[in-house]
Structures are given as structure tokens and as C-alpha cells.
Amino acid sequence: MAISLSKPIIEQRADPWVYKHTDGMYYFTASVPEYDRIEVRRSDSLLGLRDAEPVVVWRRHESGPLSANIWAPEIHYLEGKWYIYFAAARTSETKEGLFDHRIYVLENAAANPLTGEWAEKGQVRTRWETFALDATTFEHRGTRYLVWAQKDPDIAGNSNLYLAKMANPWTLEGEQVMLSTPEFDWEIIGFRVNEGPAVLKHAGKIGIAFSASATDANYCMGYLEAPEDADLFDPQSWVKSSQPVFRTDESIGLYGPGHNSFTEADGEAVMVFHARTYKEIAGDPLYDPNRHTFMAKLRWKPDGSPNFGSLELL
Template identity: 70%
Template sequence: MSNKYQNPIIDQRADPWVYKHVDGFYYFTASVPEYDRIEVRRATTIQGLGEAEPVVAWRKYDRGPMSANIWAPEIHYIDGAWYIYFAAARTAETNEGLFDHRMYVLENKLANPLEGTWEEKGQIKTKWETFALDATTFEHNGVRYLIWPQKDPGIKGNSNLYIAKMENPWTITGEQVMITTPEYDWEKIGFLVNEGPAVLKRNGKIIVSFSASATNHHYCMGLLYASADADLLNPASWTKLTEPVFQTNEQTGQYGPGHNSFTVSEDGNEDVIVYHARNYKEIEGDPLYDPNRHTRAQVFTWREDGLPVFGNPVPDREASKNK
């Protein structure tokens, strides 16, 4: 029997991140429309996250580098502590089309991260002081890595994806390596963007999904992967699919799906993609400030070559098992 989800799971929560912990709870955080705080909630089912009471983990400052546009938090459990990765800016204004976000980390050592106070661990320092956001982390063969989007001042465009090893959950070490830059037409509509990475370790592969193009109906997901045996810090280890793997579908009424996370079903037997999308195409004003990117979830399957098959974003209020 397949697990079924009724979309949307949560209204007006973009860039959704779901983490299933060993305690049986799904922990959830996402961008709120006001971009002014970070919330965490939990439930024993994915569907139940919509009814769960959110707890504010952190609020933006009135001024300074963490005072505007709090974006895309992720919650991770690493070596006995909870961490939230997020992006924040000094201002909501742009300079030559770019925001001034940097990446930051919070820590909570309590068993239940809905309790207690989150400690600021500071900015994740990278090679450049440029637009950076959407940090994600994973462990492989005893090494922890960070993957994040950033503006390279020497390359045209908004963001490329980089990887580096980590010294601890808030510090990268050694060389940072670019593993993808917007190069195909579907990655360059409106803006040249590769962002929102999420990692799957499966079938002898390290699989990274990412989102591309402007945040309207052109927003879509791409995929790159490396062999689990490869040197992940070698750009040549990574292969990017030439076509998007998840995108707007007029028939199902879903527009701009992307910025996803991965989890598993309640019984652990099925893989689930959690993402945001709108159910309308035309947007008044800047899409970033349209609040109706809702959190959605659906089961996905696998190809014989070991890569995921996401299908189409399913309609609202429909069972989300891919047929």
C-alpha cells in the first residue's frame, strides 16, 4: 500500500526542508512569507506537519547583516546536536540585480529542537564575500561536506553550486570547488541560477538536486550526480543531466516547482520529495514577494540506472503517488 499525501501540505511555506529523525518525528522548517524569522515544527506524519504548531527558533535583527530576507532554513542533526542553516541579508535592496545574502548557522543541543535557545555559530566563511545562500550538508565516508550556491565575481550570473569539506558544522576547510554553473537554457530564464541543493545518497551515487531560473513559473529542478567512489572535490566527477527533472505542468496546475528536500514515507518504504510550487501562473509584482509558494510532497520512484524519477508535480488535493 502506497503512502498518500494531499497537497498542499502547508500553505505559504517556500523552500521546505523536512528531516525525519530517529525519534519518529518529521522536523520541518521553511521560508515564511515575511522573511523575518525561522520556525520549526514537528509531526509523526508528513501530512500532520500542516496541523503542527510552529515554534519560532530565531528572529531577524533590526539592523546589521542578519536583518533582512531570512531565506531557506534547513534543519540537520549532526553528532548529537541540531543545526539550522539559513541565509540572511543586510537589506532587501539589490545591487546590480543581486541581494547581499550570506550563510549562517544556529545550534541547539537539546534532544527536542522545539525547546531551548538556538545559539548563533556565525557566518560560514567562503572564498568570497559575495551573495551566498541555501547551504546544505551531508556526510560521506566519514567526511562532512557543504554544498552551497554563491556568486563568483569572475563569472556572469547569480549563483553556481560549490562543494567543500567541513571542519565542523559551521566551518568549511580546504578548497571550494564549483560543480555546476547555469549553462542550459532552462537554467537561465530570468536569472542565471543554480540554487537550493539537496542531497540523496543512493544506488552507489551521490545525487544532488538543485533549482534553476527565476522564481516564477520558469523555476524548475535539475540533477547532477557523482559516483560514491569518486573524489567529490573533483569537478570532473560530477555529471549534470541536460534537461530539467521536475518542472511546471499546466495539466496538473502546478507552477514553478522547486527548492526541494528529500525524506522517506512513514513506514520507511518509499522515497518522498518535498518542494514548493504555486497553483497559478500569473503573478503580480516580484515573484519573491508573492506568498503562495505552498509546501507539497509526493512519492517518487527510481530508474534502472539508479537515478530518481519525480514525474510531474501532482495536482492539489490529489493522492501524490506517481502512476
């Protein structure tokens, strides 16, 4: 892999999401180690996010469905308002309760999302009341879609990737279809996981990067790709990489890379992702705080697909 290790852009921020708005500002949010709040920061440059002041825009509830393990927020600007998608569980004395996640949405009408009031729009209702997380949204040919990870009660494993149309920024419309389930060896180490989808459009194709396996050094990224004129609700339209496109590289000290987002700077595509700088973890990897945010320039293959093997870390 033709990249060299450098310092993280932002330390102890996992599941990083960067959104570049029409005002030219970059907005950043991510999971914090305490899993108890949602922060947003902004900067007029991508690397300026490193030193930008984080603003707490929402905190977990004291009890109930929004009271534990606040994970993987994403900020979007849709239909003239700001929205944050995130996953939350309920405070519980059992491990199962702490991981009873559902997807929720916040809304803010202010021009600057670091100000104004964030209103809770409630849960995104999917086909099942099961473990669900990592929602992301994209628009294609006039239709808005949601992609997310969820447990199907009839499929062995932890989570698969699903796609549905949206009636509004917090409501699904019509059927949901499964795009990917863990099937390859690299997707089922520790846990059978497909999660953290991130959408990338380029050269007539729609891609979805996703993460797989346990959140230790086995965590890695795969990639789904479909032609832009394909039926996105036909699972056969999507081709999945048979091998990870991005994984641990001990030679440069980068461990468990994944849960990425895409943005751009100076006309070039940039991938934002988290990784650790060491392999051995004491206890549950989820409670090791040292998943750091990295950024890398993304290059392209001759066919227009992303070349994850030629990343250049910023």
C-alpha cells in the same frame, strides 16, 4: 508527467526542508512569506506536519547583516546537537543591500529543537564575500560536506553550486570546488541561477537536485549525479541533466516547482518541494506568498536514478 494535482501539504511555505530524526519524528522548516523569522514544527508522521504547531525559534535582527530576507532554513542533527543553516541579508534602502545574503548557522543542544536556546554560531566563511545562500550538508564515508549556492565575482550570473569539506558544523575546511554553473537554456531564464541543492543517496550514487532560473513559472529542477566511489571534488565526476527533471506542468496547474528536500516515509523516498498553483504573478515573484509545500513519493529508474517523471503527490 504521471502525477495529479492535489492540495498543498502546507500553504505559503517555500524552500521546504524536512528532516527525519532518529526519534522517528519529522522536523519541518521553510521560508515564511515575511522573511523575518525561522519556524520549526514537528510530527510523528510526515503528513502530520500539515497541522503541527509552528514554533518560532529565531527572529531577524533589527539592523545589520542578519536583519532582512531570512531565506531557506534547513535543520540538521550533527554531533549531538541541532543546527539550522539559513541565509540572511541586511536592512537596506537599496535593492542591492536587501540581496546581500550570506550563510549563517544556529546551534541548539536541547534534545527537542522546539525547546532550548538557539545560539548564533556566525557566518559560514567561503572563498568570497559575495551573495551566498542555500547551504545543505551531508556525510559520506566519514567526511562531512557542505553544498551551497554562491556568486563567483569572475563568472557572469547569479549563483553557482559549490562543495567543500567541513571542520565543524559552521566552518569549512580546505578548498571549495564548483560543481555546476548555469549553462543550459532552462537554467538562465530571468536569472542565471543554480541554487537550492538537496542531496540524495541511492543505489551506489550520490545525487544533488537543484533549482534554476527565476522564481516564477520558469523555476525548475535539474540533477547532478556521481558514483559513490568517485572523487567528489572532481567536477568531472558529476553528470548534470541536460534537461530539467521537474518543471511547470500547466495541464495539472503546477507552476515553478523547485527548492526541494528529500526524506522517507514507510520505507519509501519522498520529495518535498514548493510550487505555485497559478502562473500569473503581480510584481516581484519573491514577494508573492503563494509558494506552497507539496510532497510526492519518489520512484526509481532501472539504473537506480530517481524517476522524477513518475512522482505521486501525497
